[in-house]
Amino acid sequence: MQPDSKADSQSARSFIEQARRAQIIDAAITTIADSGYSSASMAQIAKTAGISRGLISYHFANKDELIAQLVIKVYTDAGEYMGARVSTESTPAGQLREYIASNLDYMAVHPKGIIALVEIFSSGALANLPGIDASEGEEQSLAPVVEVFERGQQLGQFADFNPRFMAQALRNVIDGVSPHLSDPQLDLEMYKQQIITMFERATGAQHPSEEVPET
Amino acid sequence: MQPDSKADSQSARSFIEQARRAQIIDAAITTIADSGYSSASMAQIAKTAGISRGLISYHFANKDELIAQLVIKVYTDAGEYMGARVSTESTPAGQLREYIASNLDYMAVHPKGIIALVEIFSSGALANLPGIDASEGEEQSLAPVVEVFERGQQLGQFADFNPRFMAQALRNVIDGVSPHLSDPQLDLEMYKQQIITMFERATGAQHPSEEVPET
Amino acid sequence: MQPDSKADSQSARSFIEQARRAQIIDAAITTIADSGYSSASMAQIAKTAGISRGLISYHFANKDELIAQLVIKVYTDAGEYMGARVSTESTPAGQLREYIASNLDYMAVHPKGIIALVEIFSSGALANLPGIDASEGEEQSLAPVVEVFERGQQLGQFADFNPRFMAQALRNVIDGVSPHLSDPQLDLEMYKQQIITMFERATGAQHPSEEVPET
């Protein structure tokens, strides 16, 4: 009959802790997205979050740890969202289309996260980040796309090309959109269609259904 | 008996001046390419050049000006080289192929310049650079490619797509190669062929000569 | 039916208070002895004690006060133990021997307290400590030894020397052992014998019984 006040206060504290960490990560995302990685000092991030410098150090051991958590969060978020969307498709061509579409949709909803991620990646800051292996991360990022391409080629639904190169090219083209995310006039739908069409042509993608009518 | 001695010494000074500036820019390129932009302090650049810190400040008002001149130099160099190569082709498809080929060839010959450029771009250092308008620079960089695409479409030799988008995509894919330039195992010829094939497919490029046999 | 309940709860509080203070001081001793004074932050001490940072501040106004209490406690402890042992001897030579022996025995039993004390002293932290006058503390520390020396000289059982200097020298030699307390191979018995012999020679100590045979 007595509510577990201790567990309550503990979970409350844990909640506060989590909320603060999330708030700080959000402030870091905003700061990096708005001013670039090199201008994103701890002081600037604290200012954006409206808290003191020391509080960041209280919740994160390092700047490196903060950035690492930021990367993991955005990366995981985007990965979950895209993974769910891509898995609704079964054909390689459909998965390719959905991969592109879901990635751009995610960019539309969380533009700053994506901008920050690209800033961090392109600043070469990954090298120091604890628990983050840059080359392994790239591998993980590319692997699912490479697999889609390889399966498509085995099924004869994709033309001949180097799957790894094509996966890199796809990532480069998609990531190339992010610098424009700050532009209010950006037409993401147009980009989405252009990228889909471009890679359908580049891969020679054939949707199985398109071949059925032949018979 | 020594006419124009004053003019001589002036032009000599001017020559020394130019030589010094070139030397410093080269040292900056080497330093940035080898150690990354964030590690490329003025002291480090001076050390690479084998001169004193102060001398850089004597020839360049700012670090920003030095970087700006570096960007302009590499950019101009590459532009001249590629322009000459592209202008040997007359058909849009041929020009596209030559644009890609010449760009990758330039990367093979001057990898450090390209690496430095990408380092600078991705460090967000452009924002401060005097005399360099990032969006204008992008415009200038994209314009010739956009023109090739538009002409190709008007001639019915390219499929339907947004030329500006396709130009950006091409730059993104080509620039995506540069992070690998440090890798000694990099096979630039493979990349060249893959990129050419990819964009021929993506643009639906038809070489006029291919159509002639029909008649 | 529960008389003195207020007094009880007060003394209970007082007891808890005392226990907490002792617990915190012990944690401080362990932390300082194990990691050095400069690494002994309040957070580290709290962690060692298994309590929160704030609780230390609740029981001690200051870090300085905590350290002061620590110094007083170890100092008092050692003083009581040694005083009891020394008072079993009546001759100056015997007291000198017992002073040395009891001091080294105390170091053997409570090495961490001694190590912590030396760490604090040698870190120059004494200057700030409230309620602790360094020179007065030294005076108190030296006084009993000085008295032994003076009495011994008056009785003709010690040679001629400056008693205050000799007391300082004795403390310096004994304190010189403590940096080695962390060494598991330390042979304290050897040190004890060496120090005793050394100071018996240095003071020209004669045990009265040694002279009796003469008659």
Place this chain on the structure above:
Amino acid sequence: MQPDSKADSQSARSFIEQARRAQIIDAAITTIADSGYSSASMAQIAKTAGISRGLISYHFANKDELIAQLVIKVYTDAGEYMGARVSTESTPAGQLREYIASNLDYMAVHPKGIIALVEIFSSGALANLPGIDASEGEEQSLAPVVEVFERGQQLGQFADFNPRFMAQALRNVIDGVSPHLSDPQLDLEMYKQQIITMFERATGAQHPSEEVPET
């Protein structure tokens, strides 16, 4: 006939460099001696030297390097002075006496250097210092004294004791003087005599000449 102006200016610069380094080291000595090692921040040292914070970093890579150079300088200075004095003696007893006398004389002339050295040693700052091995340094410091004792014992001119322990004790007693160096009333001559007498008794030192009269 032309003075080697280049060499001159180089040596002049080198001189300035050396002078600055010496000045900074002196400021560090003064600061540490006056305020203790833990209060001797780079800012404080710069203030004492009347220069900017950055200038110290310009001449010394690190605080650790600065402290290391300080230690080396004082240590070397004292070692040279004492070595010269001790080597004028041939008998172990004479060398012991001269070791003590020269050490105290050096303390009289350079009290702050000695105070700073003892502060640094006792603060446990040696562990980090580049190019300085604490235990090796102790070994080097003790070794010559140990040798004197061992030789004296072999010649039968010293009593039986552990030479290593006695060397440590001697260093402890001598170093125990340094905290009093700030005291203007300090009578170093008294200390010198007391320490010499003390260790002559403690070691049972016999000057060979003392034995001659017997015959």
Place this chain on the structure above:
DNA sequence: GATGAATGAGTATTCATTCAT
């Protein structure tokens, strides 16, 4: 009594820039 979140002053270090020589 006890917690731990929060602050702000303090630390060493880096670096573009200036200037007397």
Place this chain on the structure above:
DNA sequence: CATGAATGAATACTCATTCAT
């Protein structure tokens, strides 16, 4: 022309201390 000594602002980080809960 050229040097390198010198400055000062900026950086990340540490930590004793405070306070609402």
